[in-house]
Amino acid sequence: MGRLKHIRNGFIHFLWLTPFLVNAQMSPHIPPGSQLQLQVAQPMVDVSTPVTATAAFDPPLVPAGGKAFYRVNVDATESSIDWPEALPVPPELKFGAKQSGQITLMQANQYRPLASFVYEVAAPLAGHYTITNFSVNVAGVRVEVPAASLDVDAKIPGLQAPRRLELEVSATNVFLGQPFHARVILPVGPGNEIEALREIELRGDGLMVDKTAMRQAIETINHNGELKPALICEMTVTPIAAGRLEFTAQGFTAGREFSAPISISGQVNFQGGPPKYVLLVSDPVELNVRSLPVEGELPGFTGSIGKFFQDPPHLATNRLQVGEPVQLSLSFHGEGELTRLVPPAAPASRDWQIIVDPPPATSFTLIPLADEARQTPAIPFCYFDPVTEKYVDLTVPPQPVTVVGQGLPVEQPVVDDGGKAGARVKLSALAPAPGKTVRSLKPLQLQTWFVGVQLAPVAGILALWQWDRRRRYLAAHPEILRRAQARRALRREKQQLQKALTAGDASAFAQHAARAMSIAVAPHFPADARAMVCADVLSQLDVSAQNGAGTDTVRQVFAAADAQFAIHPRPSPGLLALSAGVESVLQKLEEKL
Amino acid sequence: MAGCDRLGVWVVLALLVCLAAPGRAATNDFFARGMELSRAGQFPEAAAVFEKAVEAGPSAGVLVNLGLAEWQRGHAGAAILAWERARWIDPADARATANLEFARQVVQVDAPQLKWFETVSTWLPPNAWVWLAGTMLWLALGLLVLPGIFHWRKAGWHQLLAALAFGIFLFSLTANFGVVSRTQIGLILKSNAPLRLTPTHGGEVLSTLAAGEPVRQLRTRGRYAFVRAAGASGWIGEDEFQLVCPR
Numbered sequence: 150m151g152r153l154k155h156i157r158n159g160f161i162h163f164l165w166l167t168p169f170l171v172n173a174q175m176s177p178h179i180p181p182g183s184q185l186q187l188q189v190a191q192p193m194v195d196v197s198t199p200v201t202a203t204a205a206f207d208p209p210l211v212p213a214g215g216k217a218f219y220r221v222n223v224d225a226t227e228s229s230i231d232w233p234e235a236l237p238v239p240p241e242l243k244f245g246a247k248q249s250g251q252i253t254l255m256q257a258n259q260y261r262p263l264a265s266f267v268y269e270v271a272a273p274l275a276g277h278y279t280i281t282n283f284s285v286n287v288a289g290v291r292v293e294v295p296a297a298s299l300d301v302d303a304k305i306p307g308l309q310a311p312r313r314l315e316l317e318v319s320a321t322n323v324f325l326g327q328p329f330h331a332r333v334i335l336p337v338g339p340g341n342e343i344e345a346l347r348e349i350e351l352r353g354d355g356l357m358v359d360k361t362a363m364r365q366a367i368e369t370i371n372h373n374g375e376l377k378p379a380l381i382c383e384m385t386v387t388p389i390a391a392g393r394l395e396f397t398a399q400g401f402t403a404g405r406e407f408s409a410p411i412s413i414s415g416q417v418n419f420q421g422g423p424p425k426y427v428l429l430v431s432d433p434v435e436l437n438v439r440s441l442p443v444e445g446e447l448p449g450f451t452g453s454i455g456k457f458f459q460d461p462p463h464l465a466t467n468r469l470q471v472g473e474p475v476q477l478s479l480s481f482h483g484e485g486e487l488t489r490l491v492p493p494a495a496p497a498s499r500d501w502q503i504i505v506d507p508p509p510a511t512s513f514t515l516i517p518l519a520d521e522a523r524q525t526p527a528i529p530f531c532y533f534d535p536v537t538e539k540y541v542d543l544t545v546p547p548q549p550v551t552v553v554g555q556g557l558p559v560e561q562p563v564v565d566d567g568g569k570a571g572a573r574v575k576l577s578a579l580a581p582a583p584g585k586t587v588r589s590l591k592p593l594q595l596q597t598w599f600v601g602v603q604l605a606p607v608a609g610i611l612a613l614w615q616w617d618r619r620r621r622y623l624a625a626h627p628e629i630l631r632r633a634q635a636r637r638a639l640r641r642e643k644q645q646l647q648k649a650l651t652a653g654d655a656s657a658f659a660q661h662a663a664r665a666m667s668i669a670v671a672p673h674f675p676a677d678a679r680a681m682v683c684a685d686v687l688s689q690l691d692v693s694a695q696n697g698a699g700t701d702t703v704r705q706v707f708a709a710a711d712a713q714f715a716i717h718p719r720p721s722p723g724l725l726a727l728s729a730g731v732e733s734v735l736q737k738l739e740e741k742l
Numbered sequence: 743m744a745g746c747d748r749l750g751v752w753v754v755l756a757l758l759v760c761l762a763a764p765g766r767a768a769t770n771d772f773f774a775r776g777m778e779l780s781r782a783g784q785f786p787e788a789a790a791v792f793e794k795a796v797e798a799g800p801s802a803g804v805l806v807n808l809g810l811a812e813w814q815r816g817h818a819g820a821a822i823l824a825w826e827r828a829r830w831i832d833p834a835d836a837r838a839t840a841n842l843e844f845a846r847q848v849v850q851v852d853a854p855q856l857k858w859f860e861t862v863s864t865w866l867p868p869n870a871w872v873w874l875a876g877t878m879l880w881l882a883l884g885l886l887v888l889p890g891i892f893h894w895r896k897a898g899w900h901q902l903l904a905a906l907a908f909g910i911f912l913f914s915l916t917a918n919f920g921v922v923s924r925t926q927i928g929l930i931l932k933s934n935a936p937l938r939l940t941p942t943h944g945g946e947v948l949s950t951l952a953a954g955e956p957v958r959q960l961r962t963r964g965r966y967a968f969v970r971a972a973g974a975s976g977w978i979g980e981d982e983f984q985l986v987c988p989r
Contacts, residue, residue: 471816499981519932520786520815554786554816558848574844577837579780579810583773583795584803585832585867590987592868594922599872606880610887617891 195259200225200287204280206270206299207311207427213275213303218311219244219268220428221294223287227251227264231286236268239278242299245269250428252348252401265401265428272301312338314431315372316351316398318386322437324535327454328359328387328489333398335380335429336372343367343417344424345407346400349382353396355438359385362488367413378417387489388438398431441533447540449529451491457483457532459543464525468551471517474504477525478512479545493530493545501526520554631672632742638668638678639739646731655724659709662731666703669738683707689738699737702730768798776807785814802832809841818849819931819953826929826986833864845954852972854927854956856920863920868987871917878911928969928985930955935983937976941966948976957983 202223211217223230227249238244251264272278282296315334323329331351337343346365351358363384370379388394404424441454463478481490492511495503500522504514515525528545560575593599623630642665649657667681670689674681686703709721772795779788792808795801809824822845828838846853856864863871885904889896933953938945941963949971951957957969957978966977 520817557813557816557818557821559814561844561848574847576810576813576844577806577841579777580803580806580837582803583769583801584806584835586769586799586801587831587867587869588799590800590827590830591989592921592925592987593872594868594918595925595989603876606883610883613888613891 192255193259195256195261198224198261200290200292202285202292202294204294204297206297208309209298210300210302210305211272212305213301214271214273215301216311217270217272217299218313218430219270219280219297219299221266223264223266223285223292223294224261225264225287225292226262229288230264232266233283233285237281237283239280241272241274241276242278243271243273245271248352248397248399248428248430250348250350250399250401252403252426252428254426263426265426267399267428267430269430270299272299275301275303277301309339312402312427312429314346314398314400314429316431316434318434318436321435323388323439324454324533325388325391325438325440326452327533327535328385331358331384331386331398333382333384333400333431334370335400335402336370337378337417341378341418343378343380343419345403345405346380346382346429347403347406347408347426349384349398349400351384351386351396351398353394353433355388355390355392355394356396357387357389359387359488363409365407365409365411367411367415367417369415378415385489388436391438391440394436394438395433396436397433400429402427402429442538445540447529447531447542449493449544450531450533450540451493453490453532454535455484455490455532456534456536457481457487457490457541457543459530459545462545462548464548464550467549468553469517470553471520471555474514474516475550476506476512477515477545477548481511481543493528496526496528498526503528517550517552520552522550522552524549628672628675631675635668635672635678636739636742639665639735639742642668643735650725650728653725655709655721656713656718658728659706659721659724660713662706662727662735663710665735666706666738669735669742672742686734686738689741690734691737698730699734702727702734706731769795769801769804772798773801773804773807776804776811780807780811780814783814785811789815789817789820800827800831802828802835802838805831806835806837806841809838813841813845817931817953818845819929819933821845822849822851822954823929823931823984823986829864830986831867833867849952849954851952851954852956854958855972857923859916859920860924861920863917863924866917868921868924871914871921875911875914875918878907878914882907882911925985925987925989926958926960927987928957928959928967928983930957930978930983932982935978937969937971937974937978938966939976941968941977945977949974951978951982959983959985 200223202221204219204221207218207220209217232247232249236244245268247266247268249264249266251262254261254263277298277300279296279298282293284291284293286292312335315336317332317334319330320327333346333349333351335344335346349363363382365380365382367378367380369376370381371377372379382400402425404422405419406424458481460480460482463480465476465478469475479492481487490511492505492508495505495513500517500519502516502518503526504516506512506514513528524547527547530543530545531540532543533539534541560573562573589596642661646658646661646665649655649661664678666686667678670686671678671681673689674685683703686707687700690699690703705721705724705727709724712718712721772791776788776791776795779785779791789808789811792804792811795804796808805824805828809821809828812818812824813821822842825838825842825845828835829842832838842853866874882904885900885907888894889900894900930951930953934950935953936947937949937951939948940946951971955971957971959967959969960975961968962980963977965980967980967983969975969978969983
């Protein structure tokens with residue numbers, strides 16, 4: 150009891166002293182050089198120990214026609230070993246292709262590399278075969294590879310085949326870029342013990358292995374008709390070259406050294422003791438890789454192959470201001486490799502700035518640039534369905550939005566020279582009426598029709614100038630006007646003459662014929678037509694007409710015309726018969742006008 | 743006979759009025775609708791209606807109201823352009839002048855730098871200058887030519903008036919040249935419009951121009967125009983700016 154009291158008192162004293170003993174929390178004090186120590190505290194790579202090599206057949210005894218593996222292990226890096234092209238192989242043994250791998254081991258607090266070379270050997274005939282020792286060049290140093298022997302016996306029942314990996318693929322006929330799953334299986338070994346695998350690799354050209362998505366598990370599988378636990382490593386493989394591809398799997402057994410969390414189902418035994426690092430290989434798997442069809446490719450193809458579905462896109466808000474970002478979230482699901490799904494690229498848009506959110510997000514940040522935007526832009530996207538061998542449209546449809554413009558100030562204070570705010574200036578009120586209106590903002594100076602309008606006064610002045618010139622000419626040459634007037638009057642008289650002839654009115658015929666002849670000769674004198682007499686007309690007739698019947702016709706016409714002034718006018722019954730002669734005379738006189 | 747001539751003149755005038763009436767009626771309808779929308783605060787819709795009114799027949803009042811609607815919805819470049827166009831039609835429009843001054847203070851852009859003959863051209867509407875020039879030219883020529891044609895007695899006032907008309911014609915020529923020169927002036931519509939070194943989409947951006955900033959279009963190539971701004975010259979997309987007077 151007294152002991153407990155003593156402890157209690159000590160605790161109370163400790164609490165009293167705590168404020169003086171405990172300082173404020175400070176950043177951890179790092180001694181000088183500790184960061185350098187962090188950098189150099191990694192285990193060293195052992196390069197000082199002499200390089201050694203081992204060689205052996207696995208298993209050393211096989212039945213005739215069986216297979217074994219010839220393994221050579223060299224404790225050096227693979228790249229430093231100058232491996233010979235040909236080995237001293239007995240001609241009876243059939244060696245397969247060389248396979249090699251490298252692992253780094255931790256020994257005595259130092260890293261030590263281990264390179265392994267493996268050949269699959271077929272032994273068709275019984276016998277004892279030896280591969281003699283040979284040397285390889287390791288970083289400039291000759292290293293002796295010891296001899297190894299293989300016994301092939303015709304009759305050995307119950308021998309187990311050498312351990313090897315099994316490689317399974319989810320598809321052997323794929324399209325370029327189409328991800329598929331590969332399973333590397335290591336069945337339990339002798340004694341039903343399971344082992345880990347390290348440095349698992351798929352060897353072959355034209356493949357890309359996604360090791361970040363590798364999954365390991367221990368499951369019970371059906372192996373050669375027998376249920377056995379096995380270590381299964383599953384990974385995603387993407388072909389990056391078209392054609393027929395061949396690849397194998399390989400890995401080092403590593404005892405219990407599992408490099409990642411592993412799920413175990415069923416009952417398994419783990420190997421005790423130190424691990425044995427043995428490079429195991431699988432049989433090759435052949436893959437037929439086809440190129441994607443060019444025909445029918447839709448906009449927005451980013452290389453996604455599989456079968457995908459898209460939920461309706463989700464827009465954070467559909468009412469936003471100009472310049473305000475909004476997130477458009479997309480969610481895809483389907484049967485393809487979703488981890489390899491590349492979201493659609495941002496399309497170019499006049500009214501939107503579109504930013505693709507960094508993966509793994511499948512969303513876009515949209516920023517409206519103008520309030521004319523009524524919907525988000527459609528984002529083209531499609532995938533290739535390897536089953537139907539067609540491209541499938543998965544375009545993100547436009548989403549209706551209301552974009553409100555950022556208002557500008559409608560008034561602001563005016564600051565005078567003294568820095569004092571004065572009256573506020575503001576925008577005007579609405580104009581109450583349309584006001585002055587024009588047909589077009591384009592000025593008349595640039596309109597071609599206006600040039601045509603300007604040509605109208607030019608034409609008017611030219612016309613006036615021409616009229617004035619004509620008028621002056623006629624003033625200088627009045628006979629032109631008189632003759633023109635005489636021609637017009639003569640045409641009128643000839644019409645009257647024709648009417649009188651038709652009516653059989655001899656008196657009128659004589660009057661009009663005499664007047665017509667007077668009109669036709671008047672401009673030659675010049676004189677008024679009413680002042681012309683028969684002699685004037687005769688003087689204008691040419692000589693042939695004066696001596697012919699024309700003279701008589703003129704005389705008879707004028708005589709008949711003058712007869713009207715007689716006290717007792719006498720009818721001239723044969724006067725109308727002169728019409729042809731009158732016509733001839735008038736034609737000759739008209740020709741002289 | 744005189745009565746028939748007078749009747750003909752009235753018929754022609756009535757026909758002209760009838761031809762012009764539908765456009766004016768449409769403008770008035772759009773104008774009234776735009777006023778209602780502006781008063782209701784629906785500025786995007788109001789701007790769209792005023793745009794239709796401008797298409798039916800540009801008028802200073804419609805453009806002033808269009809500028810107000812564009813300003814209220816945050817389109818400073820479009821607002822300044824509308825008010826510049828209102829002043830193009832009616833240089834004496836007080837609302838457009840005051841709004842332009844206010845807007846340029848707010849968005850911190852300069853007015854277009856005008857040459858002296860361009861400044862002269864702003865004293866009257868552009869079309870007035872060309873009619874003035876045409877009238878004065880033909881008046882001067884008529885006074886010199888017609889007395890000789892019609893044998894009018896020579897009078898001193900004929901020559902005085904002709905000299906005056908010819909002087910006004912010469913003066914208006916400079917103003918007309920200013921009008922044509924001002925048709926190169928455009929305004930940036932959107933903020934941060936890129937001024938590029940080459941007329942291509944990927945051309946190097948020399949600088950960016952603010953909305954409402956004035957530029958002069960010197961030539962065009964495809965969908966780009968080579969413009970001269972206050973501090974730089976370069977190519978700009980045709981959708982980034984508009985001329986005050988569309989050619």
